[in-house]
Amino acid sequence: MTSTEPIAPRPFRVLPAVGPDNEHFWLGGAHGELRFLRCQACGFWIHPPSPICPTCLSADLAAEAVSGRASVFTFTVNFQPWLPNFDPPYVVAIVALPEQEDFRLTTNIVGCDPEEVYIGMEVEVEFEDYDGVWLPYFHPIDGVAATT
Amino acid sequence: MSTISGVERAAGGEHRAVISGVGQSQIGRRIYRDPLALTIEASLRAIEDAGLTRDDIDGVATYPGAMTVPPGFSGVGVTEIQDALRLNLNWFAGGSELPGQLGSVVNAVAAVAAGLADHVLCFRTVWEASAQGDQGRAAVTMGGGGGGSYRAAGFMQWTLPFGAPSASNWIGMMAMRHMHEFGTTREQLAEIALNGRANAQLNPNAIYRDPMTLDDYLNVRMVSSPLCLYDCDVPADGSTAVIVSRADSAPDLRRPPVRIEAMGSALHGRPSWDQFDDLTTMALRDAATMMWDRTELRADDVDTVQVYDGFSFIALCWLEALGFAKHGEGGPWLAAGRPTARHATLPLNTHGGQLSAGRLHGYGFLHEACTQLWGEGGERQVGTPQVAIAAAGGGPLASCFLLRT
Numbered sequence: 001m002t003s004t005e006p007i008a009p010r011p012f013r014v015l016p017a018v019g020p021d022n023e024h025f026w027l028g029g030a031h032g033e034l035r036f037l038r039c040q041a042c043g044f045w046i047h048p049p050s051p052i053c054p055t056c057l058s059a060d061l062a063a064e065a066v067s068g069r070a071s072v073f074t075f076t077v078n079f080q081p082w083l084p085n086f087d088p089p090y091v092v093a094i095v096a097l098p099e100q101e102d103f104r105l106t107t108n109i110v111g112c113d114p115e116e117v118y119i120g121m122e123v124e125v126e127f128e129d130y131d132g133v134w135l136p137y138f139h140p141i142d143g144v145a146a147t148t
Numbered sequence: 149m150s151t152i153s154g155v156e157r158a159a160g161g162e163h164r165a166v167i168s169g170v171g172q173s174q175i176g177r178r179i180y181r182d183p184l185a186l187t188i189e190a191s192l193r194a195i196e197d198a199g200l201t202r203d204d205i206d207g208v209a210t211y212p213g214a215m216t217v218p219p220g221f222s223g224v225g226v227t228e229i230q231d232a233l234r235l236n237l238n239w240f241a242g243g244s245e246l247p248g249q250l251g252s253v254v255n256a257v258a259a260v261a262a263g264l265a266d267h268v269l270c271f272r273t274v275w276e277a278s279a280q281g282d283q284g285r286a287a288v289t290m291g292g293g294g295g296g297s298y299r300a301a302g303f304m305q306w307t308l309p310f311g312a313p314s315a316s317n318w319i320g321m322m323a324m325r326h327m328h329e330f331g332t333t334r335e336q337l338a339e340i341a342l343n344g345r346a347n348a349q350l351n352p353n354a355i356y357r358d359p360m361t362l363d364d365y366l367n368v369r370m371v372s373s374p375l376c377l378y379d380c381d382v383p384a385d386g387s388t389a390v391i392v393s394r395a396d397s398a399p400d401l402r403r404p405p406v407r408i409e410a411m412g413s414a415l416h417g418r419p420s421w422d423q424f425d426d427l428t429t430m431a432l433r434d435a436a437t438m439m440w441d442r443t444e445l446r447a448d449d450v451d452t453v454q455v456y457d458g459f460s461f462i463a464l465c466w467l468e469a470l471g472f473a474k475h476g477e478g479g480p481w482l483a484a485g486r487p488t489a490r491h492a493t494l495p496l497n498t499h500g501g502q503l504s505a506g507r508l509h510g511y512g513f514l515h516e517a518c519t520q521l522w523g524e525g526g527e528r529q530v531g532t533p534q535v536a537i538a539a540a541g542g543g544p545l546a547s548c549f550l551l552r553t
Contacts, residue, residue, distance in 0.1 A: 014298060014313070016305035047423070048306065074328065074427065076320035077373040082286045082313050092312040092372075094321055094422045106422045108310045119328045135309050 011086035015133045021049050024063030029127030029134025033065035045100045068125040070095035070138060073104055077114045089114045095123060095138055111139030154441035158410050162442075164261040166405035167551070168393040169198025170515045175353050175386035175506055177277045183223025186387040187273045188232055194389035199402025200267055202233050207265030209392075211252040211272055211510070212244030220279025220383070229271065239264040247413040247435060248456075248541020249510025250549065254413045256392040268392040272511040276383035285314075285383065303420060316380055316459065318421040319542060320372035323461035326428045327374060329476060332464070334374055336479030338365040340460035340496075341378045341503050343488055348500025350490075350528035355382050355506040379460040384506030388515050406518045409535070409550040412439030419544045428476070432462075432469035435539070435546040440471065443550055447471040450550075451533030452520050453494055454513035455540075457501040462542040467496075470537060470548070495530040510540030514549065521553050 018026045028035035037046040039053035040060040052059050075093035091109040096102075109117050110126070123138035171193025173186040195202055214225025226242040229235070239259045246252060249272055256268035300308040312318065326332050342362065348354035360378065368377045398405055414434035417424045424430050440446070447470060455466035464478040472494060473481035482488060488496035499505045499516040506512070517538035519525050539548035 011311065013311065014300050014304075014308035016309060017299035017301045022305070048303075048420075074321040074325035076317055076324055076375075077370070078311060078317055078320075079370045080285070080314065080316065080372060083311055086311045090311055092307075092310055092317050092321065094427075102423065102425055104422050106307050106310060106312060119324070130309075133309075137310075 158442035190387035190389040207268030209256040213242030220276035247547040273387035332479035344501035348504035381502035388511035410442035436469040
């Protein structure tokens with residue numbers, strides 16, 4: 001973007017209601033970390049958050065950071081204008097986190113053209129501060145710069 | 149562990165109930181009629197169709213119950229129709245936390261089988277076309293319109309912040325995964341849309357009746373890849389009502405009722421659009437497996453199939469889940485020989501489906517299955533089917549019925 005262009009308003013994003021159950025996830029980006037609840041008894045990663053481990057039923061849970069790396073499990077290029085200033089096309093994806101089987105997150109793929117995204121693409125997390133909520137997006141790892 | 153077989157369960161469950169009548173209101177785009185008026189119209193038609201009067205109705209079931217948002221998604225809850233018709237109810241249930249839209253009919257069948265009610269009025273009313281007016285679909289989408297202080301909670305918090313408020317986004321990702329794993333193509337998906345449009349031409353109540361070609365399909369604008377506009381159903385206004393009655397009430401009815409051979413309502417995976425173990429089957433797999441476990445009939449016995457096509461891809465998933473095509477092979481199966489055409493072995497969505505007849509949200513498929521079994525399809529009647537399937541829902545919400553004359 002050059003200085004002569006008007007500054008485009010940010011897309012309108014519906015933000016999550018942040019509370020004790022999910023703040024580790026939505027605020028972790030302030031520390032550069034993608035955080036999930038993890039069972040301290042058996043090591044199982046829990047998403048979305050729950051008061052107990054669904055595997056061993058332990059209530060001894062703590063937020064921990066994952067690597068932030070993932071691969072695109074599936075995606076869609078959205079062409080329909082749903083939200084103010086959230087201009088299509090943009091990529092909505094479900095990424096698979098390597099820490100556990102079927103451990104997935106819905107997100108946006110940024111930092112590349114929509115047509116460059118493919119299933120299996122290796123991506124890495126980045127965060128955007130939206131009114132104090134840190135939204136995790138993912139950008140390609142190989143040779144493509146993240147969005148600013 | 150119980151040793152009761154599925155067939156025995158059905159004998160003590162859904163075999164005690166029948167479908168005695170169906171009815172629909174005026175259906176259209178932006179007809180700007182009171183949704184309660186539409187519901188009354190459909191309900192009285194269904195009651196009359198069964199040969200009953202409103203005094204016979206002692207139960208009500210509906211999906212999704214009274215809700216104020218999203219606009220047009222629900223206009224009418226149980227108590228509104230109860231009061232409008234002054235019904236004396238022994239049992240009722242309305243809500244959205246069900247195995248799909250027809251989960252409300254599963255409830256009604258269970259209530260009748262349990263002796264809680266004799267004749268249950270089931271209905272689904274939508275007025276999404278009028279609600280969106282000329283503002284487009286974003287006007288009735290969760291979080292659409294922007295502004296305000298709305299914060300997302302529950303499942304929506306994981307999708308709304310990323311500009312994915314619509315099922316077209318979530319189902320689009322499932323379709324993309326199916327294409328990746330199995331090589332399914334857009335041309336194969338188009339079969340669902342083209343089939344629906346061809347059938348809609350014979351349905352005077354359908355919304356889109358102009359002929360559609362594969363070129364039309366491939367050239368229309370994309371909504372959320374790989375789903376184009378013609379992969380997405382059309383918002384409509386209308387109400388559909390179905391009467392579920394005690395099987396032993398048959399002598400009191402206007403005509404032999406439709407029998408419920410088996411039904412399925414299972415959800416064995418995670419109740420989530422992105423965490424479910426297999427995004428290419430979702431809960432349709434569980435509901436269909438449960439249904440087939442409760443009968444000795446098999447897919448080969450089915451004469452016509454009416455399955456949810458809120459998005460074309462969901463219909464393909466249902467056809468695979470129900471066993472008409474193997475998992476992953478639905479695309480080639482649809483395209484090769486067109487087995488689902490109206491004159492072929494398994495006529496599909498003979499009223500046009502939601503893609504062309506309008507988004508009546510699940511109930512339209514049950515209405516059509518019964519209409520075909522009664523031989524009352526008029527110009528669109530496909531022979532004299534004895535066994536039909538009605539299935540509705542998508543993602544983690546699914547239920548299905550195996551019906552017979």
